[in-house]
Amino acid sequence: MLTTQNGLVLRERSLKENDKFLYILTDGSGLIEVAAKGVKKQNAKNASVSQPFCYAKYCLIESGGGFILNSAEPIRTFFNISRDMARFSLANYFAETALYVMTEEKPNNEVLRLILNCLHFLDTQSRDILLLKSIFEFRLMSEIGLIPNLLGCCDCLKYQAPLMQFDLRGGRLFCENCIGNRSLAEMEPLDTKLLHYLRYIALTDMKQLFSMNVQKEYLSTLSRITERYCEIQLGKKFATLDFFKTMMG
Numbered sequence: 001m002l003t004t005q006n007g008l009v010l011r012e013r014s015l016k017e018n019d020k021f022l023y024i025l026t027d028g029s030g031l032i033e034v035a036a037k038g039v040k041k042q043n044a045k046n047a048s049v050s051q052p053f054c055y056a057k058y059c060l061i062e063s064g065g066g067f068i069l070n071s072a073e074p075i076r077t078f079f080n081i082s083r084d085m086a087r088f089s090l091a092n093y094f095a096e097t098a099l100y101v102m103t104e105e106k107p108n109n110e111v112l113r114l115i116l117n118c119l120h121f122l123d124t125q126s127r128d129i130l131l132l133k134s135i136f137e138f139r140l141m142s143e144i145g146l147i148p149n150l151l152g153c154c155d156c157l158k159y160q161a162p163l164m165q166f167d168l169r170g171g172r173l174f175c176e177n178c179i180g181n182r183s184l185a186e187m188e189p190l191d192t193k194l195l196h197y198l199r200y201i202a203l204t205d206m207k208q209l210f211s212m213n214v215q216k217e218y219l220s221t222l223s224r225i226t227e228r229y230c231e232i233q234l235g236k237k238f239a240t241l242d243f244f245k246t247m248m249g
């Protein structure tokens with residue numbers, strides 16, 4: 001049976017001879033594994049659409065619970081990303097994280113949209129690289145149901161305070177009056193700017209998300225907070241993230 005799906009290749013795995021397995025995040029079926037035959041041969045017709053970070057309309061043969069690549073029309077390739085090691089390593093981190101959280105049973109088009117947007121801005125180099133990392137990490141958590149409660153202090157409901165503590169494991173805020181003698185080991189202090197940035201990333205419409213402006217001096221703190229939130233919520237460390245950090249020096 002033939003099926004057509006728009007999808008983004010997140011990873012490839014080499015098989016024997018000229019074949020590959022592709023892990024494609026699709027709009028209709030979530031994350032799927034696709035056998036791509038003969039694509040390592042020179043001049044193979046499907047070679048260019050069987051590369052990581054190719055976004056294409058894939059025509060697939062569904063058989064025996066698996067998929068085989070028949071043909072594809074490229075929609076967007078992000079050529080520039082691989083020309084810069086920091087950007088390329090960040091794209092790989094996005095891919096590894098998406099591979100970790102997505103499954104075949106649950107398509108999630110917002111996650112696909114998020115990663116496509118992030119790759120677009122990595123490719124065009126029109127947004128700060130650390131800002132893209134923060135947007136990806138924090139928005140991803142929102143899209144997969146791990147959105148923290150940022151509406152206000154979880155005890156007294158105060159919306160804003162000069163300083164709030166963000167409980168990364170509990171996904172909630174405490175104002176200074178309500179923090180009591182809780183351990184700060186898994187908390188991050190937020191001033192009003194940081195809190196505003198986090199609310200914006202988690203809650204604003206995807207169309208406006210990438211036009212957000214963050215003051216330069218906040219970028220690395222914001223990046224640390226979204227990264228820790230992601231790591232604690234997923235209970236997972238990603239090798240691609242460590243590599244990205246070594247690229248950033």
Ligand SMILES: [Zn+2]
Binds near residue numbers: 154156174175176177
């Ligand atoms: Zn409070």
